[in-house]
Amino acid sequence: MRKTAALLILLLAALTATGCSALEQEYPSADPAALSQRLRDRAQWAYDGMALPLHKAVKPVRVIPGHSCYAGGLSIEKTLPDVVTFDLSWRVEDIPADVARSTEARLRRKFTSAGWTLTHDGNRRGRNFVTFGFRVQDPATGDQFDLAWNDSTTSLFLSGYTSCAKVPQPAADNPSPKTWTPQTA
Template sequence: PRPWYRTAPRRRLLRRLPESRSARALVVLCAALLAAAAIAALAWLWYGTPYPQSDPDRIAVRLKDQAQRAYDEAALPGRPEVELGRVETGTCYYRGLRGLAHIDEGRSDVRSFDLEWQVRAVPEDVARSGLQRMRARLEREGWTLVDTGVDRPGFRFRNPAGEDDVQQVEHVDARWYRETGTYTVSAYAGCGKLPDGFYEYTWPERDWAPAAVPGEPVTPPAARSATRR
């Protein structure tokens, strides 16, 4: 028998040729898509889930808001000055299999944020009352209790809104240490990718001090004598 291309009508031949070219193009396209998917999967395994972009100024505002509210709820006599009171950045690590090549090595372009303040020589009754007011407010706002003080009064609350939003405060922690009477509060925001040009030590939003109540001066606690009277 004669080959089909010699006996088939010209119209049928012209119809089959484009179909074969379309099939080849489809195969090439599928192969390209599979290759791209494989490359993306390997990249994800190596780099891990990318860190979200952070906005340090917005984060600082929210950390300072939590610090100020906790300070007001503490109702410390004389509204003393605080120790620390500075937004600091923390270490964040490489994700994915790439982390195996950078064990215990932090990333310079990804940081967390934390604001901690403390006041010493706070009486126990004052500390417990302040902690109760702070805890009641966090519970009203829907925060989740994740830890309570076992050997010292205090707690840690997690913000449900902070789990998926790096711009939010992720958790707050408040403690009172009986040995020194130290009342301490910290607010933490999770790891995020820093914007280009961010430099922590010249960052204008870095420092914080509690706001004074109108008409009431902010005074430090009276110095204690080193000798007994």
């Protein structure tokens, strides 16, 4: 037992001393402007795929950085200041249940037929509630989109997230200066 503990301590010391990335996760470097634009483009693509009836205008939103990317290894609680995920979230209010259900089904088909992987099915019906939704992930980029609707708010929520990426420090702390609202034909 002592030999195993001593061996583990020596291995840990060697990995730490050499800066081995086995202890901390390596994240790819990325251009924050390109990630933001990709989210805006995919949000428009998703909005078009929803084929919603006339509704109140979607309020302009910004792509914002999120600090939920962890170092990994022995420091699983430590976030990395220059590694972020980008998020774009918006909603359409006052969507009836039948419209929400058909919209959810259309968008789910659009994502999965484009090769996205369904990672969560949020369709639930209980005695006092109804929810529709899903989460999908792009296997090529790791980006995710969530769609959610519930009968207590009757709002349709769509959120997109990029994978964690290393970006220049100013971009890690500031939202994109550009706003997005869906373009309608």
